[in-house]
Amino acid sequence: MGARAEYVTRPREWITSILAREPRFLSAAQIHERAKRLGMRVSLSTVYRTLDHLLAKGGVTTRAQSDGEATYLLCAPAQHHHHAICRRCGRVDDVDCSVTDQFAQSLRARHGFNIDEHAMEFFGTCGDCR
Amino acid sequence: MGARAEYVTRPREWITSILAREPRFLSAAQIHERAKRLGMRVSLSTVYRTLDHLLAKGGVTTRAQSDGEATYLLCAPAQHHHHAICRRCGRVDDVDCSVTDQFAQSLRARHGFNIDEHAMEFFGTCGDCR
DNA sequence: ATATTTGCAAATAATTTGCACGTAA
DNA sequence: TTACGTGCAAATTATTTGCAAATAT
Numbered sequence: 001m002g003a004r005a006e007y008v009t010r011p012r013e014w015i016t017s018i019l020a021r022e023p024r025f026l027s028a029a030q031i032h033e034r035a036k037r038l039g040m041r042v043s044l045s046t047v048y049r050t051l052d053h054l055l056a057k058g059g060v061t062t063r064a065q066s067d068g069e070a071t072y073l074l075c076a077p078a079q080h081h082h083h084a085i086c087r088r089c090g091r092v093d094d095v096d097c098s099v100t101d102q103f104a105q106s107l108r109a110r111h112g113f114n115i116d117e118h119a120m121e122f123f124g125t126c127g128d129c130r
Numbered sequence: 131m132g133a134r135a136e137y138v139t140r141p142r143e144w145i146t147s148i149l150a151r152e153p154r155f156l157s158a159a160q161i162h163e164r165a166k167r168l169g170m171r172v173s174l175s176t177v178y179r180t181l182d183h184l185l186a187k188g189g190v191t192t193r194a195q196s197d198g199e200a201t202y203l204l205c206a207p208a209q210h211h212h213h214a215i216c217r218r219c220g221r222v223d224d225v226d227c228s229v230t231d232q233f234a235q236s237l238r239a240r241h242g243f244n245i246d247e248h249a250m251e252f253f254g255t256c257g258d259c260r
Numbered sequence: 261a262t263a264t265t266t267g268c269a270a271a272t273a274a275t276t277t278g279c280a281c282g283t284a285a
Numbered sequence: 286t287t288a289c290g291t292g293c294a295a296a297t298t299a300t301t302t303g304c305a306a307a308t309a310t
Contacts, residue, residue, distance in 0.1 A: 004288095004289085005284095005285075005288065005289065006289085007283080007284050007285070007288090007289055007290065008284075009283075009284070009289090009290060009291085010283095011290080011291070012290085027274090028274080028275080029273095029274085041292095042291085042292090043291065043292050043293070044275090044292095045275085045276075045277085045291080045292070045293080046290080046291055046292075048274095048275065048276075049276095049290080049291085050290095053290095062196070063251075064194035064195070064196065064198050065194070066192070066194065067300095068194050068198040068199070068200055068273095068274080068299075068300085069198070069273090069274070070198055070274085070275085082249070082250050082251065082252070083251055083252070084251075084252040084253075084254065084256075085251060085252065085253055086253075086254065086255055086256035086258075086259055087253045087254065087255065088255055088256075088259040089256065089258065089259050091256045091258065091259070093256065095252065114254045114255045114256075114260065115252045115253070115254040116253065116254045116255075117252070117253040117254065118250060118251060118252045118253065119212070119250065119251050119253075120212050120248060120249060120250030120251070121193075121212065121213055121214075121215060121248060121249050121250070122212070122213070122214040122215065122225065122245045122247070122248045123214075123215055123216075123217045123245070123246065123247040123248065123249075124214065124216065124217065124244045124245040124246045124247065125216055125217065125218055125244045125246075126214075126216035126218075126219065126221045126223065126244075128216075128219065128221065129216055129218040129219050129221070130244065134263095134264085135263065135264070135309095135310075136264085137263085137264055137265065137308080137309050137310070138309075138310095139264090139265060139266080139308075139309070140308095141265080141266070142265085157299090158299080158300080159299080171267095172266085172267090173266070173267050173268070174267095174300090175266080175267070175268080175300085175301075175302085176265080176266055176267075178299095178300065178301075179265080179266085179301095180265095197275095198274075198275085198298095198299080199298090199299065200299085200300085261310100262309100262310085263308105263309090263310085264307105264308085264309075264310090265306105265307080265308070265309085266305105266306080266307070266308085267304105267305095267306085267307090268303105268304095268305100268306105269302100269303095269304100270301105270302085270303085271300105271301080271302070271303095272299100272300080272301070272302090273298100273299085273300080273301095274297100274298085274299080274300100275296105275297080275298080275299100276295105276296080276297070276298095277294100277295085277296070277297090278293105278294095278295085278296095279292105279293095279294100280291105280292095280293100281290105281291080281292085281293105282289105282290080282291070282292090283287105283288105283289085283290075283291090284287105284288095284289080284290090285286095285287090285288085285289090
């Protein structure tokens with residue numbers, strides 16, 4: 001009963017390899033362009049479907065850009081962590097989940113990352129809803 | 131030279147009043163629907179343009195939903211702060227920016243918010259880009 | 261009077277879907 | 286062989302834009 005079979009196909013390998021080669025959030029369109037540039041013939045819809053597939057499998061993280069475009073990063077969450085994103089080149093560094101006042105400093109020391117902005121959101125249930 | 135004149139119009143007052151009445155991130159479409167329901171005749175494009183206007187003025191914060199749809203909250207950042215978002219009703223509470231390990235507990239005590247998930251992102255310049 | 265804002269309809273842009281064909285198992 | 290994946294073109298959905306008419310100043 002049930003577990004769905006899963007095929008290893010060329011498009012899937014291509015897309016995964018493109019994600020694997022760069023520590024950056026990439027949009028579906030960017031992935032598609034790089035694939036073309038590398039001589040890999042994949043359709044944009046396959047890129048979308050493969051990304052959905054990877055999301056479901058848990059091998060990828062998404063992030064909505066401020067303009068609403070979705071971007072994807074190869075990221076199997078070994079441990080719960082967050083991301084430091086370079087606003088110039090987009091490079092992503094993993095940051096473990098322990099937040100303090102000296103966070104920026106330690107980040108700078110440990111990762112060479114100079115943090116000048118951060119955002120966070122908390123989700124749960126408010127007093128009225130309990 | 132130059133400060134642009136700014137008109138106070140009914141659509142703008144309407145949209146602001148709708149945002150003001152609820153501590154929740156609302157999409158342009160939701161705002162538009164509520165306006166109609168309240169007998170306010172505004173076009174959806176005006177909703178979008180007014181939201182852009184409020185964003186530029188700094189009276190509103192945006193947040194992209196996971197599906198990419200943009201949502202808006204009346205939020206003039208008196209001090210730098212973050213948001214606690216109820217995942218059941220969407221209610222937003224302000225949270226001042228000091229993050230510790232006992233964060234969830236203090237949030238629960240101070241705001242009645244039961245946090246079971248959070249996300250954060252850091253932006254800056256990575257080692258390679260300096 | 262005139263600069264600014266609005267409504268409407270059409271244009272964009274990202275993403276999704278239906279379906280016939282291709283392919284891994 | 287057959288369930289699963291892909292390509293293509295068309296459909297959806299959120300958002301933006303051009304322009305003539307309305308409105309705040």
